[in-house]
Structures are given as C-alpha cells and as structure tokens.
Amino acid sequence: MKDYMGILNLNEKEDNIKNLTRNRTVASIPVAGRYRVIDFVLSNMVNAGIQNIGVFTKSKSRSLMDHIGGGKPWDLDRKNGGLFVFNFGYGNPALEDVEMFRNNIDYLQLSKENNVILSSSYMICNIDYEDAVRYHEQSGNDITIIYKKAKNCAISFLDCDVLNIDENNRVTSVGKNIGVHDRNNICMEMFIMKKKILIELIYKCVTTGACRKIKHAIYRTLDEYKVGAYEFKGYLTCINSIQSYYNFNLDCLDTEVSKELFFNNGLIYTKVKDEAPTRYVEGCKISNSLVANGCIIEGEVENSVISRRVRIKKGAKVKNCIIMQNCVIGAESELTNIIIDKNVTIGEHKKLKGDNEIPLVIEKVNVL
Structure with missing residues (x-):
C-alpha cells in the first residue's frame, strides 16, 4: 500500500444536519462519546499502511484543524509523507471540490505515490482497504467504486448515490436513493484509481466546466474507463442528517456493532485527551x-x-x-x-x- 496515497474530500452534504454544522464541518462532529466523524476514514487508511493523506476541507475548519492537528494520533506526523490539510481559504466554495483540487494540483503531482484512494468522511465504517485494493488490481479496473448492498433504504441513506451494476460487476449508471426501494447498492463515495486518472479528470472538469464535483466527473466516465464495483459487507452508516447521526450514536450501544466498528479491521484512533475517570x-x-x-x-x-x-x-x-x-x-x-x-x-x-x-x-x- 506504499504506492497509494489517501485523499479525503470533505465537500459533503450538510443540508439536513445544519444544526450540528453551523460552526464546523461534518467531519469534525463528535460521535460515540470521544471520537469525531473523520477518525474512521483516517484510521482505515492508516491501518492499511497509507502514509500520505491529503485532507481537502471547506470553510468552518477551525474545529477540524484543532482535532487532527499534525496527525500524531494516526502516526502521520512524519518527515516523509504525513498529513496535509488544504481548505477553501483562497478558492470559491461555490465552485465546489473541483476548484479545490485544481488549486492544489501540485500536491498530487509532487506526491511519489502512483495510486489514489479518494474518500468522503461521512460514510462511517471499518473497512479493509487492502482487500479493496487487491480486488481493484486483480480486476484490471481503471476505477473501482466501493459500495454496500444496504437494507432499509426507504428510511436510511436518503439522498445517497446508488450504483447500478451489471453481471460483470461493472458500474453501468448512477442514481439517487429517494426512498422508493428498500434495498439499494449504496455508493460509499470511496474511489480507487491511478493518480494520473484523477489528475486527468480534474483538468477535464476545469477546461470543459462539465462538472463541479469530482465524483460527478467519475460518474460521467463510465463509457470511457473501466469502472468496477467492490462490495463492502460490514456495518455502514452515512452521517448526512440529524436522524442518521442520532441513530448511529445509539447503534454504538450495541455490543456487536461496537466490536465490528472499533476493532474489526484495526483500531479507530482519535485525539488523546488525558481526563480523570468518570x-x-x-x-x-x-x-x-x-x-x-x-x-x-x-x-x-x-x-x-x-x-x-x-x-x-x-x-x-x-x-x-x-x-x-x-x-x-x-x-x-x-x-x-x-x-x-x-x-x-x-x-x-x-x-x-x-x-x-x-x-x-x-x-x-x-x-x-
């Protein structure tokens, strides 16, 4: 996994969770008593051996910066690689994440890794990225999208992207979960690809103006690239609404969910605060x-x-x-x-x- 870098794209939907994101990003919302939303994806990448992670955030990032700092809890405070944070301080938030990637394209170009795992933070799970990468490389896919066959989609994962997949595990189209079907292939907004493909997509978006979000650029390339799907079978939730945030925290009271989420494929790390016992x-x-x-x-x-x-x-x-x-x-x-x-x-x-x-x-x- 040393030839893979991680990119966390924090341009995430906040419309239905604004009561908790008025002064912070979704990624920095406290969860499960002592963690933040971003801890899960950061820990997943570190547990897979990724040593170079870029965090592309929006405005309201003070809380996030205070939490992740230099990346020490995730062993990312290092001379080679480490944790890099970029925000919209000099960009136009209305242009969404493509503008953010364009303004920091040199980070991608100068990184020594040849492959990228691009992910959001609000899809909470404990995933083995090494297994996903193994599938990606063996399949010969140009891009692999990670998804979950989810139940209760009439009330959960609302407004999330849905993958339509053929018998060869190729992604044929992408839709939205509007609560009509109980079961859906929920896109986890995690993408595995070569770094040069990501750079090509960014430049194409900038020059043509076709997309303002990088994930939409990926969805538009289904005929151009071989885009496959990797199924994740563990616990998954999406923190994109007040209800989903509430339900996730209560799910953490379930012993089986807690064991899987915090220990299954490696530990979930967070900022250490030395407190007296309760x-x-x-x-x-x-x-x-x-x-x-x-x-x-x-x-x-x-x-x-x-x-x-x-x-x-x-x-x-x-x-x-x-x-x-x-x-x-x-x-x-x-x-x-x-x-x-x-x-x-x-x-x-x-x-x-x-x-x-x-x-x-x-x-x-x-x-x-």
Whole structure:
C-alpha cells in the first residue's frame, strides 16, 4: 500500500444536519462519546499502511484543524509523507471540490505515490482497504467504486448515490436513493484509481466546466474507463442528517456493532485527551449507556451517549440522549430523545422531550 496515497474530500452534504454544522464541518462532529466523524476514514487508511493523506476541507475548519492537528494520533506526523490539510481559504466554495483540487494540483503531482484512494468522511465504517485494493488490481479496473448492498433504504441513506451494476460487476449508471426501494447498492463515495486518472479528470472538469464535483466527473466516465464495483459487507452508516447521526450514536450501544466498528479491521484512533475517570456518585443509575472520561454522574442515565466532562446533577434523568462535551444537566431535569451540542447548560427542573424519529437538537453554547 506504499504506492497509494489517501485523499479525503470533505465537500459533503450538510443540508439536513445544519444544526450540528453551523460552526464546523461534518467531519469534525463528535460521535460515540470521544471520537469525531473523520477518525474512521483516517484510521482505515492508516491501518492499511497509507502514509500520505491529503485532507481537502471547506470553510468552518477551525474545529477540524484543532482535532487532527499534525496527525500524531494516526502516526502521520512524519518527515516523509504525513498529513496535509488544504481548505477553501483562497478558492470559491461555490465552485465546489473541483476548484479545490485544481488549486492544489501540485500536491498530487509532487506526491511519489502512483495510486489514489479518494474518500468522503461521512460514510462511517471499518473497512479493509487492502482487500479493496487487491480486488481493484486483480480486476484490471481503471476505477473501482466501493459500495454496500444496504437494507432499509426507504428510511436510511436518503439522498445517497446508488450504483447500478451489471453481471460483470461493472458500474453501468448512477442514481439517487429517494426512498422508493428498500434495498439499494449504496455508493460509499470511496474511489480507487491511478493518480494520473484523477489528475486527468480534474483538468477535464476545469477546461470543459462539465462538472463541479469530482465524483460527478467519475460518474460521467463510465463509457470511457473501466469502472468496477467492490462490495463492502460490514456495518455502514452515512452521517448526512440529524436522524442518521442520532441513530448511529445509539447503534454504538450495541455490543456487536461496537466490536465490528472499533476493532474489526484495526483500531479507530482519535485525539488523546488525558481526563480523570468518570465519578459515579452514590445513588446514580446507569444502564446501557456509553460514558466518556471526566464526567460526574449523580442522576440517572439510560440508553444514552455521554461525552467528556459532562455533569448530570442529582435527580436528573437522561434517556435516549446524545450529550456532547462540557455540558451540565441541572438537578431534577428530565431529558428524552435529545441531541445536546457542546457547552450547553440545562437548568434545574427542566423537562425537554424530542421524538425518537425527529430528536430535539440544542445547539452549542446555550443556557436553558
């Protein structure tokens, strides 16, 4: 895998998750108590032996930069290769990711690797990229697109791309999941190809103006290149809506899902924060919940994900909630089906309830 470089394209859909991306990218949204969305794809690439990874991000990248830093948690703070971050600081966001790639084309040209794995971050999974690359090379494909045969597509993976595949495992066309069919071949927005093909696609988009997104340029080459498909069979979710974010965090409470996602094809790494252990005060009750370090739990927590440095005061009841770091839940308050962003304080004797299909979202730095 030393001849492969990784490209993370963070030009991702935020229309249905804006409550959590007002001040950050999708890639830097906290998940599972102590991780960020980007941790999964970064770890997957590092576990496959990729040592040169470029992160192409949009605006609002302060939170992302604070999290990934120089890449030390992923062993990417190195002299040869490492982690490189590019953003839209001098580009036009309206021109989307093709403009971003064009402005930083020298990074691709000067990298010593001859092959590329291009991926988004919001498709969360633990994938063995080495197996996918092995299939790509043995198949003779010019481009291999990774996909998942997904169920429950009437309510999940909405607005994701869908691959139509023939009997030879060639991609014949690409559509959208609009919730009509229960089963679909969901495109994971992960593409394997030679670096020179990616550069050709970028220049073609720039000169013709045919596409503003690099994935659309790939979809338009189905007749020009041999574009095949590799099936991923593990757990997959797409963080492209409030509902999918909520469901994913609750999925992490399932032992089987958690084992597969965090340990199956290698560990998932994240930024290390040295916190004191969580203190469980006498009389508190915890059931089927994930609680990170640094918390003080005096009340009741059920079926919830609690991030670092959260305090749940005496008599408070938290059920089916996702609470991000540095929050305080007042005494005797009752919270059900709620997503609470960072640095929120809930006063005493408050009763807040969302729907399990449409959870209530409290944005960061609020006092209620």
